[in-house]
Amino acid sequence: MVTIRDVAKESGVSVATVSYVLNNGPRAVRPETRERVVSTMRRLNYHPNAVARSLVRKRTHMMGILVGDEQSEIVNNNYYAGVLAGVFAGARQRGYNITFFTAASTDKDIEHHIRAQRPDAMLMIAPRLGQDLPKRLKSVGVPLGVVGAGDSYEDDAAICVDVDNRAGMRLGMQHLWERGHRKIVYAIGDPNQESTQVRRMVFEQVLREWGVEPSEHDFIAHSFHKEVVYTAVEQRLQQASLPTAIFAGNDGIALATLQAARDLGRRVPEDIAVIGYDDWPIASSMTPGLTTIRQPMHEIGEAVVQGLANLIEKKSVKAETRVKRFPPTLIIRDST
């Protein structure tokens, strides 16, 4: 590998000078000298070693994401994947790489890993509630960007981006109301997610506004696993006092719901309406096409990275960009 020293020697200048042409400053270099250096860099096929650079600059141009024991999110959760695509796009614009830290499992391990690797920032996508990692990161001094956790980590995260879940839930409920639905069951996701909590709250709130007192019976599944959802829907649809609509916690839950309804011979939306949340790419291909609440996953992913990049580079960020909420959209298809 050719180093800065080789280029210096070959150009008859000092390594300092080579460095200054490499970085376009901060000190000026005489045009002829710069020319000469540039051409020998090209001739020797020189590429500055980013590792050495990181060491002295104390900046790795890398943002980290943790990947746990099971990496099922990437495969089974299109929200996660959609946000990730946005994260990559944002990282590309700002010149960051995205590193998945695989090695760690306990919070302590993770802290160790991060202190060792020196990412410029860390990212959490749809984290579970009640983790103390954000606090640890804060003490380590690595800025944290959190996506899809509402304001639950607002104190310890530098950037919080999410969809406006209250608005999204109301959008869906209002749509069901307009379609004449009064008896609605919520096939709700993992209670350990902030979004689940908020949406549940709004669901109950809206029910009360309709003059209906919500009960535990209105919630089923409590999980994102398709098998669990399938069974829960199957059971609920065979009990007395049938709902006319099911609100699904996300489009994955909606898919399992459609499947259970189909297997029971129920027509959607005639016998039972189904509405999802997220608008996964496959939503329009479901049978029937799924009505759902769209989250701008790509924009959300881009936004965290932009926010973090601003923070890293400008050392500060406007208060109104620290916490960002994107508006959801109601996408009406054939399932309601």
Next chain:
Amino acid sequence: MVTIRDVAKESGVSVATVSYVLNNGPRAVRPETRERVVSTMRRLNYHPNAVARSLVRKRTHMMGILVGDEQSEIVNNNYYAGVLAGVFAGARQRGYNITFFTAASTDKDIEHHIRAQRPDAMLMIAPRLGQDLPKRLKSVGVPLGVVGAGDSYEDDAAICVDVDNRAGMRLGMQHLWERGHRKIVYAIGDPNQESTQVRRMVFEQVLREWGVEPSEHDFIAHSFHKEVVYTAVEQRLQQASLPTAIFAGNDGIALATLQAARDLGRRVPEDIAVIGYDDWPIASSMTPGLTTIRQPMHEIGEAVVQGLANLIEKKSVKAETRVKRFPPTLIIRDST
């Protein structure tokens, strides 16, 4: 940040000694000394700087993946995502991080980026054919692992892992034959993918074995985009000389195919049978449940990383592990 020097001073030893206890060798340290060093490391909350380490060791413990202008694969291609999950699992086992290089677009950029970042290896998942990146990487000296490209990059890649596509295609064709299908259309994917090429070849071969001369008319779509597939299937199903079955290039194509058939009022499998390829997590949730050829995506992802790790660490790899083919499985559901 506390450094090795702080620990040395605080323990009354040299930095060399601290380094040797840190790495458990290669030189022995007196037990009492080691004890003392370990405890001050803990007390000072010391975490060795991986960047500095990488600089001297010339090993980053990182494998890189390129992400292009559009990152749609992660969202729309469950094969890619499934392999990725396996890659993460393998990386975790062997102590590597996975970095997505976002910055580059041209091959030259990419080479530059890689020379700068110094990944221990690079990974390509389902790459398009005819790229010269593999050759460039070879000249850079970074080992390359290729997944899902058959043997097309065998000369320049260090590790090639894939499913046995010939076997997979035969499995599907034989199943269709047994179900009585003689007139089959192949909704084929992007011709720029090795898998597409191989499967097409086997498709034609099997047809000839059946005594049927394949024609251009037997292939439709030539793309992985669902809109393109939808339109192609829609048109084909309204022409004369209807097929009794459609073989889809992957499960995404199969989904769009099912959708088109449904919208035309065709019953699956009664009017038209559909078989997919890959076995995405949603395959069982389609309407009807999709018969498909399963690829062990997770194992494939793990295998590349294991192969590369062996290469990096042992400097060599057995010839039989350099190229690896996993057997596919026929998963029979309700669409055939």
Next chain:
DNA sequence: CTGAAAGCGCTTACAG
């Protein structure tokens, strides 16, 4: 406008 030198935080021969 430019060079010589210190330093980033480690590892590892060299010498005892």
Next chain:
DNA sequence: CTGAAAGCGCTTACAG
């Protein structure tokens, strides 16, 4: 068993 020192490949004050 251990320390002093060189070196990995850069950046950036310091001095001219």
